[in-house]
Amino acid sequence: MHGVRGSRPTLEAVAAHAGVSRATVSRVVNGGPGVRTEVREKVQRSVEELGYVPNSAARSLVTRRTGAVAVVIAEPETRVFSDPFFSQQLRGISRELSERDTQLLLMLLEHRRDYARIGRYLSGGHVDGALMFSLHSEDPLPAMAAESGLPTVFGGRPGWPGAEKDPDLLYVDTDNRGGARQAVAHLLERGRRRIAVITGPLDQTSALDRLQGHRDALAAAGAAGAGEAHGAFTAEGGERAMRELLGREPELDAVFAGSDLMASGALRALRAAGRRVPEDVAVVGYDDLEPAAWADPPLTTVRQDVEGMGRMMAELLLRRLDPSPAGPPPAPVVTPAQLVVRASST
Amino acid sequence: MHGVRGSRPTLEAVAAHAGVSRATVSRVVNGGPGVRTEVREKVQRSVEELGYVPNSAARSLVTRRTGAVAVVIAEPETRVFSDPFFSQQLRGISRELSERDTQLLLMLLEHRRDYARIGRYLSGGHVDGALMFSLHSEDPLPAMAAESGLPTVFGGRPGWPGAEKDPDLLYVDTDNRGGARQAVAHLLERGRRRIAVITGPLDQTSALDRLQGHRDALAAAGAAGAGEAHGAFTAEGGERAMRELLGREPELDAVFAGSDLMASGALRALRAAGRRVPEDVAVVGYDDLEPAAWADPPLTTVRQDVEGMGRMMAELLLRRLDPSPAGPPPAPVVTPAQLVVRASST
Numbered sequence: 001m002h003g004v005r006g007s008r009p010t011l012e013a014v015a016a017h018a019g020v021s022r023a024t025v026s027r028v029v030n031g032g033p034g035v036r037t038e039v040r041e042k043v044q045r046s047v048e049e050l051g052y053v054p055n056s057a058a059r060s061l062v063t064r065r066t067g068a069v070a071v072v073i074a075e076p077e078t079r080v081f082s083d084p085f086f087s088q089q090l091r092g093i094s095r096e097l098s099e100r101d102t103q104l105l106l107m108l109l110e111h112r113r114d115y116a117r118i119g120r121y122l123s124g125g126h127v128d129g130a131l132m133f134s135l136h137s138e139d140p141l142p143a144m145a146a147e148s149g150l151p152t153v154f155g156g157r158p159g160w161p162g163a164e165k166d167p168d169l170l171y172v173d174t175d176n177r178g179g180a181r182q183a184v185a186h187l188l189e190r191g192r193r194r195i196a197v198i199t200g201p202l203d204q205t206s207a208l209d210r211l212q213g214h215r216d217a218l219a220a221a222g223a224a225g226a227g228e229a230h231g232a233f234t235a236e237g238g239e240r241a242m243r244e245l246l247g248r249e250p251e252l253d254a255v256f257a258g259s260d261l262m263a264s265g266a267l268r269a270l271r272a273a274g275r276r277v278p279e280d281v282a283v284v285g286y287d288d289l290e291p292a293a294w295a296d297p298p299l300t301t302v303r304q305d306v307e308g309m310g311r312m313m314a315e316l317l318l319r320r321l322d323p324s325p326a327g328p329p330p331a332p333v334v335t336p337a338q339l340v341v342r343a344s345s346t
Numbered sequence: 347m348h349g350v351r352g353s354r355p356t357l358e359a360v361a362a363h364a365g366v367s368r369a370t371v372s373r374v375v376n377g378g379p380g381v382r383t384e385v386r387e388k389v390q391r392s393v394e395e396l397g398y399v400p401n402s403a404a405r406s407l408v409t410r411r412t413g414a415v416a417v418v419i420a421e422p423e424t425r426v427f428s429d430p431f432f433s434q435q436l437r438g439i440s441r442e443l444s445e446r447d448t449q450l451l452l453m454l455l456e457h458r459r460d461y462a463r464i465g466r467y468l469s470g471g472h473v474d475g476a477l478m479f480s481l482h483s484e485d486p487l488p489a490m491a492a493e494s495g496l497p498t499v500f501g502g503r504p505g506w507p508g509a510e511k512d513p514d515l516l517y518v519d520t521d522n523r524g525g526a527r528q529a530v531a532h533l534l535e536r537g538r539r540r541i542a543v544i545t546g547p548l549d550q551t552s553a554l555d556r557l558q559g560h561r562d563a564l565a566a567a568g569a570a571g572a573g574e575a576h577g578a579f580t581a582e583g584g585e586r587a588m589r590e591l592l593g594r595e596p597e598l599d600a601v602f603a604g605s606d607l608m609a610s611g612a613l614r615a616l617r618a619a620g621r622r623v624p625e626d627v628a629v630v631g632y633d634d635l636e637p638a639a640w641a642d643p644p645l646t647t648v649r650q651d652v653e654g655m656g657r658m659m660a661e662l663l664l665r666r667l668d669p670s671p672a673g674p675p676p677a678p679v680v681t682p683a684q685l686v687v688r689a690s691s692t
Contacts, residue, residue: 044459051459066470067467068467077440079438081427081433081436081437082433087428092426094454094455095456098456098457103460103464104451104453104454105451106452107449108436108450108451108563110441114444118449126414
C-alpha cells in the first residue's frame, strides 16, 4: 500500500543507470572489496533512486545469516543518550553497516539484571555478530559473547585477565596513554607545575591508560602531581572532582580531565570558585567532541576519531564474518591520538 | 567467568527476601497486572540484589516468543541522537520494557533504502512486536508492520488514508491541536496581534495538527496570521523559517513554533535581526524538553509528557501481546497538553 511491493528493479537496471558493470553493482550491494569510493557512491545513488532491493533475503537462506549485528553499550540508556562519545561511535557503526546492507540493533539496557536477558537474545540466533563497548572490568558481556559463540568486536582495549594473550580477540582503541602524555607534556611546556588529574572509572582501560599517561609525563619531567580525583566520565562527576581537588590542593595551576564532559564540569567548578581559566588554572580535556568546542573558554583537548573508530569496529566484524582469502586476517586496531590546543590552556 | 553462571537463586528466595508471596514475585517477574508500585519496586530490588534470573528462556520455548521488541524511528540516526524528543520517548519505552523483562532493540537507519532490510528483519521471527514513531505520510513502515504480522503500536496519530477506521490500530499521541490552540490563545491574550507560525514537516500529523490549532485560535479571535513557514522540526530549520517570516512580515509581534528546537532556532534569528524577545517579538515553543528551559530567555511552551508517552506505547504493546481477560482491550491513548508560561512571551 505504500510502495514496498510492486515490480522490483533488477541488478541490470541498476548497472545501466549507474553506467557500471553488473559485477560492480553486485560487489557494492554485497559489500565486497575493491570498489573505489566514487564508484560505490554512484552505485548507491542508483540503488536508491531506482528503489532496488538486494536479494539478501535469498542470500540469508543460503548462509543462514540474519543480516543483523547487535550493539551493546555497557551503560544505562541515560548515559548512552547524554554522552556524545556514544552517539559519535554509533554514527560510525551505523554508516558502515548501512553501506554493507547490515542491520544495526542497538540493545538498550537499564539495570544490571538486564544483562541476562541480553545474553539470551544474543544466544538465540537473532544476530550474526556483536559490537560491545564501554566495558567495565566486571562486565558479564565478554563471557556472554563467548557463550553465544558470536563473532564479537570490542570498543576499547579489553582489560580482563588473559585478554592480551587471546589471539582471536578483536578490538578498536585509541592510544589513550600516549594521548594523555601529550596533554600533560603540553601543560608542563606552558610552565604549569601543579597539575591535577580527573579520571574516569578506573575499571575501564581507557580511564586507567589516560591516568598512566598523566603519571608518565609527570615522571619524565620530574614533576609532582597536584592530586587525582575520580569523575565518572560525566560533567557532574568532573565538577565534583574539581571541587575536591581545589579543597585538597588550593594552589594547583592546571588540571587534565580524562574526557571533555568531565573537563566541562571542571570549568564550572573553577568558575564557581572564582578561578580564571587559563590565567589561574589551565584545563585540558580528552575526546574533542562537541562539548570541547562549545566550552567557555574552548577546551584544549586530545582528539580521537570516534566516528572512524565506530566504522572500524563494524568493518572488523564484517571481515571476521566474511574472511577474504586475499586480505590479511582481521586484527586489533589502535588509532593515534592528537593534541588540539585551544584557549583553555594558553 | 564473570559470574553469569553459578547456582541461581530461586523464586522462593526472592519472595523471602522481599517479604511477599511467591505469586506476587511471579506476577512482577512475568509482568502481570495488579501489583502496587511499591511492592513491584521492592520485588525488583530483591531480584537485583540476589541476581535472580527469571526463567523466561524456558517460557519463550513454550510461547515461541523472542522476548524482544523492535523500535523503529522513521528518521536518520543523526536526528535520533540530536533531538531530545527521541531520547525522552526511548527512555520511557526502555524503562517500561526493562521492568517487564523485555528487550528493546533500536533499529537505526541511515537511508530510505534501509527500510527494505528492516522489513526483512521484522518479518524474520526475531521480535514479538514493534513500536514505530516519527512516521511521515509516505513511510513504508505501516505496510511492513502489516506484512510482518507483528503487533505494532505507533507513536503519534497515524495519518494514512483509512487509518481512522482501523479498529485494531494502536497509537499514543498528545492533543497537538488543543495544545497549539492554548499557545496561540495565550499570545492573543497578551495582546499580540501579528502572530506567525513555524511548522514541522506537514507530512507528519503532529505538525499538521499544531498548525491547525494555530489557525483555530486565530479564527476564534478573528485575527489574521502573520505568515506560515516550514522549519523541519530542527533548530536550523527554525532559524531559517524565522528569517523568512521576518523578511515577509517585518511587523510581526509573535511567533508560535511547533517544537522547542525550532523555537530555539527562531530565538537565534531574532537576536541576529536585533529584535528583543519578548519586548518586540514573543516566542512560544512546543514539547517542554531541555532546549525550552535552557533557552535565553526561557521558552514559554506546551508540555507533553514524552517519557510517559513512551511508557504507554510499550505498555499498550505488551497488553496486545498478552491480553488480560479481566482488563479492557488496549485502545489508542491521547494525552493532554498543557501550556507552560516562561519569560519568552511575558
